[in-house]
């Protein structure tokens with residue numbers, strides 16, 4: 238009997254499912270569903286960095302995409318042996334005693350604090366700062382040490398602390414909190430005991446300061462100093478964690494019926510999108526996998542012997558088994574990558590579209606057509622124009638911190654800056670400066686890995702930007718002075734999830750073998766252009782000067798505010 242698996246990848250805007258042949262990784266069917274409430278901007282306040290998602294968006298997407306791929310592929314349900322889910326993270330949500338998301342209960346259905354707190358929500362900067370202060374000064378274990386030494390407002394405890402303080406009702410009703418990948422896995426699974434449910438090692442290790450050496454999560458004593466509710470919550474969370482080659486349970490009856498599958502299908506332990514993306518792109522030692530989309534995640538694996546007792550400074554953590562069981566998984570990333578360009582696109586298109594929509598010069602159908610054309614072609618247009626600007630022509634210098642800095646050295650309070658604007662600066666000049674900036678931000682990460690003794694021999698790009706923008710990929714190859722290959726799969730994270738599913742179902746003995754057999758092919762390679770590398774090196778120094786200036790300026794402003802209190 239031929240065996241098939243399903244990988245589900247929950248991204249920032251949409252979820253996609255792929256149905257994969259376990260023999261060779263061939264994709265038989267794929268389906269994408271955009272989150273409806275999120276698309277309308279519901280429950281978000283971007284001006285305050287509040288980004289929340291209603292779990293109904295995810296549940297509706299689950300039903301639609303999986304039913305679609307089952308139907309489209311024509312594969313018999315009993316031949317679909319396993320499912321694995323990856324999601325963004327840290328994207329936690331509060332649940333009741335039965336593991337039901339609070340926002341699915343009538344009393345919380347419109348309350349953003351009861352919803353999933355998306356990775357890019359930065360409402361808990363203060364709380365992250367408090368966690369960092371305490372970890373460094375409380376006299377006990379520095380629980381941030383395997384998280385790069387700095388806890389981020391993008392992560393689990395900071396978000397829970399923030400919401401617990403802001404919303405008494407949610408704090409009291411939250412029996413537990415789950416990472417998005419655990420929540421959805423729990424939803425599908427027939428294992429319905431929250432206390433023993435297998436939570437993701439990847440999520441716990443990278444974002445919740447879980448580590449074997451201190452028996453799991455940070456101690457109650459530590460958490461109590463932040464807030465007694467966190468110490469109480471610890472008892473209702475977990476001690477053990479599991480890698481995604483393990484089975485979390487069988488598909489439960491309710492969801493088997495909804496999806497057109499059987500209860501024999503097993504559900505693998507959940508994971509994060511970036512880590513499964515690395516598996517989909519055949520990650521191996523000394524290879525940096527860059528998942529380049531809205532943000533970036535930079536993933537590496539290294540043998541535990543090489544890492545030893547070392548803690549790699551300024552990254553998003555080193556976690557045994559977060560990518561490949563038995564190897565150390567290392568994660569870094571940029572809080573905004575494609576989002577920097579999306580911000581600029583919106584800056585240009587929004588006023589133009591407003592004028593267009595209020596104009597009497599054309600009819601409504603024409604307005605709609607033009608609006609879509611402007612929205613869809615702006616980045617392409619700017620790319621073509623920016624490509625024409627010779628490297629010898631001055632363009633502004635920009636930073637990539639529009640959503641703070643994830644790594645190296647997390648600091649979500651940082652803001653973006655642009656310098657060296659003149660009357661001659663045109664939109665494509667700024668666009669080019671932004672492209673340079675996101676590539677320089679990437680270079681800082683590569684430099685940090687290498688400075689910390691983690692050697693990079695190869696770079697693999699996956700994700701929307703890697704596949705859509707040869708301009709950015711060529712710039713990146715020049716800035717890193719390294720060749721970069723791009724994975725051919727449009728859905729590398731979903732494919733990676735499917736690979737985990739195949740191992741959990743016992744089809745392959747381990748993740749490495751499955752990844753080599755089922756992982757994506759490569760479609761393009763970008764080589765550094767010798768004649769440009771030096772010029773980028775010079776521009777990088779300008780980036781560094783602006784970065785130092787901006788960071789110091791923000792520090793001084795903060796000091797001024799503290800001093801004046």
Ligand SMILES: Nc1ncnc2c1ncn2[C@@H]1O[C@H](COP(=O)(O)OP(=O)(O)O)[C@@H](O)[C@H]1O
Nearest residue numbers: 248249250530531575576579616700701705706
């Ligand atoms: N032609 C393009 N060139 C550069 N960036 C692009 C282009 N088209 C889309 N993007 C960027 O890609 C990002 C989305 O990446 P994608 O991988 O599809 O999504 P996600 O990160 O949610 O998984 C957006 O931030 C958008 O600005």
Ligand SMILES: O=C(CO)[C@@H](O)[C@@H](O)COP(=O)(O)O
Nearest residue numbers: 249325326509511530531532
């Ligand atoms: O931070 C992580 C994983 O650790 C990602 O989930 C986060 O960057 C979101 O990824 P996308 O940019 O939406 O693909």
